[in-house]
Amino acid sequence: MVVKGSASHARPSGWGLEELARLRTGVYGVLSMAFLPPEAHRLRLLGDFARSLERQAAMLAELAFYGPWRELLTALTPSLLRDAHLPEEYVRVFCRNPDGPVCFPYASAYLTASGDAPGLLIAEVVRYYATAGLDIAPDAHESPDHVSVELEFMAHLCATEAEAWEARAFDVALHALGQEGDFLHYHLGQWLSTFARAVGRVTTHPLYRAVSETADVFVHHDRDLVDQLLRQLSQSASSPAADSSAQRALTSREV
Amino acid sequence: MAGRRPELNASGRQSAHGALPEVAIVLSQQLACLRPGLDLTALHHWCATQLPGVTVFLTPSLIKDSGTIEHAMTMSHAKRLVLGLVSGEDATREVQILARKAGLDPFGVHVVDLGVHAARYPHQVALERAKLLLAAAVAKVRAYPGSKPEHVKATLSVTKDRRAVFTLALHEYRTAPAILYERCTAPQGCRLCVDVCPRQAIRVTATGIELDKGDCESCGLCVTACAWDAMDWPGYSQEELNVFITTLLQPHLAELTPRGILFFCQRSAKAMEQLAQRGWLYPEGWLPVIVPCIGMLSPRLFLRCLRWGATGVGIVPCDDSCPFGQSSAIADRVSFCRRLLELLHVAPDRIALHPFTETEAPSWPLPSEPIRFLNQNHDTAQRSAHDPRLDVEALLALAEAHGAPADLAFSHPASPFGVIELRPDGCTACQACVSVCPTGALASLEDGSEVALSFDATQCVACGACVSRCPEAEHGVLCLHRTVDLRRLRAGRTVLCRDQTPRCQACGAPIAPAGMLSRIADLLGLEFAPLAATITRYCARCRGGPGTLS
DSSP states (O other), X not given: OBOOOSSOOOOOOOEEHHHHHHHHHXXXXXXXXXXXXXXXXXXXXXXXXXXXXXXXXXXXXXXXXHHHHHHHHHHOOGGGGGOTHHHHHXXXXXXXXXXXXXXXXXXXXXXXXXXXXXXXHHHHHHHHHHHTTOOOOTTOOSOTTBHHHHHHHHHHHHHHHHHHHHTTOHHHHHHHHHXXXXXXXXXXXXXXXXHHHHHHHHOOOHHHHHHHHXXXXXXXXXXXXXXXXXXXXXXXXXXXXXXXXXXHHHXXXXX | OGGGGGGOOOOSOOOOOTTSOOEEEEEEGGGGGSXXXXXXXXXXXXXHHHSTXXXXXXXXXXXXXXXXXXXXXXXXXXSEEEEEEOTTTOOHHHHHHHHHHTTOOGGGOEEEEHHHHTTTSOHHHHHHHHHHHHHHHHHHHHHOOOOOGGGEEEEEEEEEETTTEEXXXXXXXXXXXXXXXXXXXXXXXXXXXXXXXXXXXXXXOSSSEEEOTTTOOOOOHHHHHOTTOOEEOTTSOHHHHHHHHHHHTOGGGOOOOSOEEEEEEXXXXXXXXXXXXXXXXXXXXXXXXXXXXXXXXXXXXXXXXXXXXXXXXXXXXXXXXXXTSOHHHHHHHHHHHHHHHHHTTSOGGGEXXXXXXXXXXXXXXXXXXXXXXXXXXXXXXXXXXXXXXXXHHHHHHHHHHTTOOTTOEXXXXXXXXXXXXXXXXXXXXXXXXXXXXXXXXXXXXXXXXXXXXEEEGGGOOOOOHHHHHOTXXXXXXXXXXXXXXXHHHHHOEEEEEEEEOOBOTTTOOBOSOHHXXXXXXXXXXXXXXXXXXXXXXXXXXXXXXXHHHO
């Protein structure tokens, strides 16, 4: 059997860090939305948002989470809007399940040591938000440690980073990157995988299977990526050819 | 892509073979252009007829025709992929992207460098070698367990660019081992992986250990060092390695005799690629097995290859500048194997180091006949990864077949066989050693009035976990001798020490071994004599709560 493919596969020369940060913003945004209650307008928005990222398909295919991401896109079909079982499944998996375990979408359900009050952890999360200049909206429906809120926070940090790279504000970009690293290392990365794998075990719905798998793979990937970026940027800063403002910004931060 | 599909000649088999995952093999047509070249028609026919559940595709160029993999996977409904390529064509990053687009786990794709290891040999030899290498790759990808996010590691670089100031270039993804915490005994004090890691990527934490992927260079030393199989590394697990080697040695798969197993590390495999481009090939009976670092291979595996039918085992190290500092450890392991073979009256050159020389083609000699064992058994290949007793059975069979002295005892620092020696007068029978022994070589038997510690040399893998855990080890109470002792191996399980278990004066239940109670009393001394008396007379339940002790 002879296979002849079509177009030749062009090797991209590399991406700007702002492009990467924009893409990550989008993925965090999609995941954040997907863990919220499945209301019709939200699902429609979710599908449009996810498909808009497909414009960057070449970049996505180079990243390790592309496989689950594609599964997620496949699950986001228009028929999903008409799926009457979806709200039921959301409640069964995340809120109340008389027949089995519930996967609570709150960090405090996974990170609070026995005997500690969940409020301590929530206060810690709020402090993370405050360091990025964010506050919890008075009319917010979800607790600050809800998975959607935490993923949205990551989307915000990535957006800040992208804008800063575009404006060549290295110190702001690095500060945002450092905040992303801290939040992923010390908070989100500590519990999301356990939560996502639990969801994968409990649900049979293609959307929640795909969302949980993508979230698990993506957050793992992002933690390593941010780590490596900080290491690499720190090496670039120490090279004699480094731009002086970049050098200043990098050396002022311990990476 | 859709427009090209009618061109396909559906000669591949799309068979359903029970539990075996379907596998697609994609072969580069450029293999036929090398001299003398590979008969791709014959190879295609052989794979399609002799390898169940396999569909074969030919492609002019995998990288230029970007839809090849996706198309092959769709056509074959396969879940696993083997690529037979010419060296230099296998750009890892591109293959990973293409595999991802085809919905595959890119780390489960096995690339066989047929350009170096088959196509440049004489026609018939090239074909037979290609058959074996592809069959082994198919068996390996079927054994591939799948990767998890924690195994994936990106290699990237950030460079300066006029357009965007900083530009990211993602080179490729690699896999790294991940800790299976449910198996890891680090919280009990085990540090086997920490001690062997040449990059200090495994660190001790308050609750156990953690692996820093950023520092890990994927040498695999920790995977072999862990006696609990708690280092999980898809692609390089013992099962996958075993199934690959045993398939290479299956006599019915190809007309190639004798066959030897040649271990390359990734660096020496690269060096071999350059030699092959100059037309310098190693002798045709050697079959290559490429691992990240040869330091991850145990001498047990070298000996097992002989049991599985290899007439020789060759080890091709990178050079003295091994980035993981394994040169002398590898030399020690080979020296152990050779000395052992010699003492068993077998020619030691069955296992040899084969370093490269820049000035001539490799002429590594391969013995023509396999070693005679009394009970050679290929079926046990899979089990042996986790059962050290099978290695001992083979060793004893070898000793018997070649008339080795019955009382042979031989010590060597690289021996993977061990004998535990225990001084009964110093042992408190606390059983800490038993609790950390990964193979069950050390065991305890309690019958209410007595506790007996026993040891079975056939199960000992000389990991030393027991010695590091023994609270009396510094007094020389428990010692590990890296020794092959045929008498001890034949003796099976023997009792090392026995101790009485005093009974509680209140309820009659056993308290603890007498040696342990006596040691506690010594530690408490005269100052706490009443407490010591309570502890040695009453069981934990009858001692009551804290109020009782005060």
